[in-house]
Amino acid sequence: MLRVSNRIFSVLASTCLLLGAVCSQDVFANPTTAELKSLLDKQAAEISELRDQVERQASVYESASKDEPFCGVASTIRRLPVVVEDSCEPLCDAGSSPDFRTLRYYTDHDKGFVLRPFDSEKHPLELKVNGWIQFRHHAFSRDADSWTDNAGVTRPIRNRNAFDIERARLIFSGYAQDPRLTYFLQLDGDTDGGHTVDFFDYWWAWECSDRFLIQMGKRKVVASRQWLLGARRTRFIDRPMACDFFRPDRTIGLFGIGKIGNTGHYEIMAGNGYRTANLPNSTTDNRFAFASTNYFDPFGDFGGQIVDFECTSDPLVRFGHSFVYSSxxxxxxxxxxxxxxxxxxxxxxxxTQTGALTAGVAVSEFDIYFYGVDAAMKWRGWSVNTELFLRWIEDIRGDGALSVNDLFQRGFYVEGGRFIVPQRLDWNVRYSQVSGLFGERTEYAAGLNWYPLESPAVKVSFDVTALDGSPEQNTTSDILVGDSGVLFRTQFQAEF
Structure with a gap:
């Protein structure tokens, strides 16, 4: 459009100069008047051709009204497709004009790299690409050389000192065929899981209404607030010990997500199991797991951050609970x-280890009931969050008589902190506990987060964790079963 407009301006300018010369020199009485008249006719024809090109290009512009007043007058936002001039050297016809093509999609940055259509009804396809990485150093200093489990097996406790890429994620999301049909694909690579790339989450979803959608595919079992929060937004470098001990994992199934009133949210699911991530059907049973979670934000949207990065002027609170049943x-x-x-x-x-409950007997079947209650608050840079976990393991069966046929396990964590420098530096503390018939285990932690760009997209973290005999095995958090000692972690995290 700009090039065509410039050509019109050039032709009009030369025409005005020519007319001025004609009028000032009385050229109509001059013998060259016929030549000048011929030149004017030629330029008029060229202007007419350029006007036709402008009209053809103007037909591809689309406008959309937006009800945002500007100085009391409703403004109009014009969405402008990109028009590309496909020009080439003329071969036979020296007077041929270049062709023009209208691009159907444009790229942008909207919390990620985005490819979007100008007209979603004619071209219903959108792609967003996000990525993030956690580069970490961890060191563990043991207080004991070994630990002995309830089956009488003694295992060593090792000192550790290593660099690690814990989470290297690449995410593709958007919609296809219809704006209501969305998709999500998340790839994960890390160096403590065989240095391989894993298809972590992938699903299609159909938006039934603006208050309910159905997802079909692989994703997290909907239980435990901090588990559902996501690893980018944890207060410390990773989740609490109690959370990792009780939480479920990923599964394949059907998921429903909806809203309750203005501030309520809920999710329900039926899936293959409590923790069936990356397991083929040949190694899982034929019984589904069922789960649900729900929370309310009574004072307004709590957001996706448990720390008060925005330094909210009014207090924000979230209350919720979760339930899982899996046989x-x-x-x-x-x-x-x-x-x-x-x-x-x-x-x-x-x-399921032989002798875990009774010497010589292996447990192979049981039912799990999990219930969790959670709460969080943040205000003026301060924040605190907590969860209580209750788990019943019922109807335990094995290949012999058992001394214990049911177990009750409980745990909780409390963590909080404050921004010392708003959107730059915060400090945090945590206490976590797991207890039951076979003992009690605790975790104490303290740490700092530095946001060098005053954005959650880039974060440098350091924390120290004291353990008195970990009941969980989780290489993701660098906490291994039996760990008794002090864990030091430093992490650089960046995302786009």
């Missing part, structure tokens, strides 16, 4: 499936 079955008595391997006693012994 674990076996193909043969005393031969547990891989799906059951995640459950541990509160001293760290794997429940």
């Amino acid at each position: 674990q079955a076996a193909d043969a008595v005393g031969v547990p499936l891989d799906e059951t391997d995640f459950i541990r006693l509160t001293d760290g012994t794997r429940l």
Whole structure:
């Protein structure tokens, strides 16, 4: 458009100069008047051709009204497709004009790299690309050389000192075929999981209404607030010990997500199991897991940050709870499936290990009931959040008589902190506990987060954690079963 406009201006200017010359020199009485008249006719024809080109290009412009007043007058936002001039050297016809093409999509940055259509009804496809990485150093100094589980097996406790890329994520999301049909694909790579890339989450979703949608695919089991929060927004470098001990994992299934009133949110699901991430169907049972979670923000949207990065002027509060039921079955008595391997006693012994509850007996079947209650608050740079976990393991069965047929496990964490320098530097403390029939384990932690760009997108963190015998095995958080000692972690995190 700009090039065409410039050509019109050039032709009009030369025409005005020519007319001035004609009028000032009385050229109509001059013998060259016929030549000048011919030149004017030629330029008039060129102007007419350029006007036709402008009209053709103007037809591709679309406008959309937006009800945002400007000085009392409703403004109009014009969405302008990109018009590309496809010009080439003329071969036969010296008077041929260049062709013009209208691009259907444009790129932008909107919390990620985005490819969007100018007209979503004609071209219903959108792609957003996000990525983030956590580069970490961790060091563990042990207080004991070994630990002995409830089955009588003694295992060593190792000192550790290593660099690690914990989470290297690449995320593709958007919609296709229809703006109501959305998709999500998350790839994950890390150096403590075999240096491989994993398809972490992937699903399609259909937006039934502006208050409810259905997801189909693989994602997190909907239980435990900090588990659902996401690892980018944890207060410390990773989640609390109690959270990782009780939380479920990912599964494949159907998920429903909806709103309650103005401030309520809920999720429900039916999936393959409590923790069936990356397990083939041949190593899982034929029983579904069912879960639900719900929270309310009574004073306004709490947001996705548990720390008060925005330094809110009014207090924000969130209350919620979660529930999971999962029945674990076996193909043969005393031969547990891989799906059951995640459950541990509160001293760290794997429940399905032979002799975990009774000497010589292997547990292979049981039912799990999980319930969690959570609360969070933030105001003027201060923030605190907590969760209480309750888990019942019922109807425990194995290949022999058991001394224990049901277990009750409980745990909680409390963590809080404050921004010393708004949107730059905050400090945090945490206490976490797991307890039950086979002992009590605790975690104490303190740490700092520095945001060098005054944005959550880039964060440098350091924390120190004291453990008195970890009941969980989680290489993601660098806390291993039996750990008794002090863990030091430093992490650089960046996202786009």
